[in-house]
Amino acid sequence: MTRQPAVGELLRGWRERRRLTQLSLSLQADVSARHLSFIETGRSRPTSEMILRLCEELDVPLRERNALLLAGGYAPAFPDHGLDDPSLDAVRSALRQVLEGHAPNPAIVIDQHWNLVDANSGLQVFAESVSADLLEPPINVLRLSLHPNGMAPHIVNLGEWRAHLLTRLERQVTQTGDRAAAALHAELAAYPGGLDSEATPQPHDVVVPLRYRHADQELSFLSMTAVFGTPLDVTVAELAIESFYPADAATAKFLRSL
Known part of the structure; x- marks a missing residue:
């Protein structure tokens, strides 16, 4: 034992x-x-x-x-409700408002292991060309992004984007000691695609963009992460919203045309 x-x-x-x-x-x-x-x-x-x-x-x-x-021999102090619990109705409503308000720009809700919880219609921009098995629940958005049958072949700056995502995940593992996150990092790091050391962000850069080839057009996105500011429930504390914004006028025009 x-x-x-x-x-x-x-x-x-x-x-x-x-x-x-x-x-x-x-x-x-x-x-x-x-x-x-x-x-x-x-x-x-x-x-x-x-x-x-x-x-x-x-x-x-x-x-x-x-x-x-x-x-230590004490009862837990923080509730851990499922997201479908009635006590989290307001949370689900707030998440849905953010997702719908962000359309047509892509936005998703993920849990602590980067599994998809919810998304708006803009996600279809990234999901159209990926293998169907990667869209079977639970959908892991990092796996969807970096798997060779996922978004990876369509990411123009794949090495740079891989380095960005793996660094974020590595930081999460370091901060939390989460074994599931560590296993996910090991899996993703073994995928082909490399790390573009020459594309390391420079001091004059603002953010790392996601440059994505959709049909015959290259789209460019900036990403932003949001979390609940004062969570007292375990489930709520582990949720995050990943929002994507057009990084140029051509991408904005394309998204408005959807």
Whole structure:
């Protein structure tokens, strides 16, 4: 039987992931370094309030805060409703308003593992030429983007776009320690396409564009990510909206013609 890590071990792991010393964390959390050391080594049992205080300073995701509370012998503090739960009606409505208001520009809602939750009609611009099996739920938008049977053959700056997406995913793995995200990164990194080191963004660049070949026209997009500002539910905290805006007049004109 696998031994479950104690709450002190888990807290130490998050502190080390954030590259903080015990002294620096103790100063941030207004707790003595000696007491923090006792917590991490298991010599002292933290209260639920102390666990949550340390989690706040360490910017631990809500799902993992619940796991830390359980490891400490306490009940979870944050609800985890399914997105179809009536309590999230307002959340679903807000997401749908954003998606519909963004049309005809593409916009999608994704979960913490980049699985598609919802999308507006603009997504069809990217989905028309991809393999049908990649559109079978659950649709992973990173896999859809970089798979050789997906969008990849139509991305003009594939090396640059791959580098952008893999860097974002690698940063997520580093910040969260999420094993599923790490497995996804390993899968995507093994796809053909390379990383365009010569296309590394320069100081004068504004953003990394997505340059996409649609039929006989090259479209150019800028992407933006939005999240809920004050989530108290695990599901809501893990949602993000990825919006694509036309980066030139020709792309804007094409989208308006749809």
